[in-house]
Amino acid sequence: MTSQHTLPRNPGMALDLDWALGMAANTSAIERRAAQLGARRSVKKAHQAAWLLRVVTCIDLTTLSGDDTADRVHRLCAKARNPVRRDLLDAMDMPNITVGAVCVYHDMIEPAVQALSGTDIPVAAVSTGFPAGLSPLNLRIAEIEASVAAGAREIDIVISRRHVLSQDWQALYDEMRAFRAACGDAHVKAILATGELGSLRNVAHASMICMMAGADFIKTSTGKESVNATLPVSLVMIRAIREYHDRTGFMVGYKPAGGISKAKDALVYLSMMKEELGDRWLQPDLFRFGASSLLGDIERQLEHYVTGAYSATHRHAMG
16 A cells, blocks of 8 residues: 555635635534544454554654664664554455655755655655744745755645634645745645644634645644644544535545554544545555654554564564
8 A cells, every 4th residue: 555646636726705704613513523433442453453553554653853864764664664564464364564654854855765766655744944934934935835846745834823723724825835836846734733722713714814825634633742642633624624615626645743652642633534535545645643653553463463462562662
């Protein structure tokens, strides 16, 4: 399974504030639905193993540290090529799978592209003054262009939260259009930093406006905020995706990021996507997890499924 992009891209549309700001976000109803999802018994046995393998194909394996080195990125890319041990895949009669993408800072694009040569795994770069997004607009656009030139096929941008908090929706739309244009053929994921937007209503409005401006994906968080992906926020965002698709015919992807480290939590997100959007959104060109620590727990669960026992946690840690 690859993360090649085969769908028609969302081209965006003219800003329609009547539609975008008319979107409701009934907080109590959303929180009730999220609680139901979180409390549900997860799928078991062979079904669970198959779903966990699907989750692996949707992970953006990520390193975003100040001490990143080419060697660390090469190790990450080796894991991206072979995220699940061959003996476990053989026991389940599965071919090799790969993750959805490898996500790095701009300076690490070159070693990542080099290490992933010969695969379909795209390199994603965080951009636009990640994580705060407060550098000058011309520099944020130049950063996107430099990352695309260096070989990034996906760009994770951060919106200016102040545009949402001050309700300057035209500015948010214009900014997102500029980022999309700078990406060229590279797909753009719009990080909303939902933990800093103040309300679910703001999340709904920002989601819709970013899609109107041409976002290929909308993403919850940078992973650096104090509050990252949550089920209520996810429901608001994926319902905006559904409404956008219903009205325009274009499919936009979804990426929860930050705070998802357990296999059982990932299964809740997968089931939510299936129920709210349908099976087509369970492919890596429309769904990603921004969660590198998740992979270790998934491998532990798969080992338990195959062998009936758990190995030591440290065996699955990323180097």
